[in-house]
Amino acid sequence: MKRLFDVLLVLIILPFFLPILLVIWILIKLEDRGPALYWSKRVGTNNQIFLMPKFRSMKLNTPQVATHLLQNPDEFITKIGKFLRKSSLDEVPQLWSVLTGDMSFVGPRPALFNxxxxxxxxxxxxxxxxxxxxxxxxxxxxxxxxxxxxxxxFDEYYLKNQSLVFDIKIIFLTAFKVLKSDGVTH
Known part of the structure; x- marks a missing residue:
């Protein structure tokens, strides 16, 4: 049921995001000639590594560590990257990972491989x-x-209490958090 919900939700919202995705792609390419997508090594189900796409918000050759572990994160974040992170639009390419089954809409955020x-x-x-x-x-x-x-x-609480109703609640709460840029530090 959860997998069906994920696929249907992606197919419903993706058409609305396509024009936005194109504009973001162009803006990233105009600011910094590197690739618009960054494929991050992440830990998935059963601790298996998978590649998760994000819009690139960091300069090329930034160390592959959590942003808060960088000495001066602002030094590595691009101008468009600041906006993408604050608005969480850098996460939209992860819809691909939802479609491929590497991710779900709701679950623990995938850890970096390290x-x-x-x-x-x-x-x-x-x-x-x-x-x-x-x-x-x-x-x-x-x-x-x-x-x-x-x-x-919090992840363990979700594990013990997961349901379709709980997932829908988390999705709605996420929308409000994103609109307020609540909890974004970099």
Missing amino acids: QDDLIELRTKCGVHLLRPGVTGWAQINGRDEIAIPLKVQ
């Missing part, structure tokens, strides 16, 4: 069995602002 502490804590409580999501319960409850152990507690 976030060993997050991966270990999620594995201990069984969260690694879930399909990662474009958004999740931890995103609603703090996003970039919460510590990893608390993030995993």
Whole structure:
């Protein structure tokens, strides 16, 4: 049921995003001649690595670590990248990962391949069995602002309480958070 919901939702919203995706693609290419998409190595279901697309918001050759671990993140973020991150539009290409089945609309956000502490804590409580999501319960409850152990507690709560109704609630709450740019630190 969840997979069917994911695919139907992508097919419904994708036509509305196509013109926006094209404009973003062009703006990225105009500012910085590199690729418009960045394929990030992420940890998926059962801790399997997959490639997750995002609009590139960072300059080429930026170290592959979580943004908050960079000494001066603003030094690496492009001008259009600041807007994309604040509006969460850099995440829209992840609809592809939802279509391919690597991700769901709702689930724990996929860890970077080198976030060993997050991966270990999620594995201990069984969260690694879930399909990662474009958004999740931890995103609603703090996003970039919460510590990893608390993030995993929210992920575990989702694991134990997941349902279609809960997913719909998270999607609506995400829309409000995105509109307010709530919880975005970089």
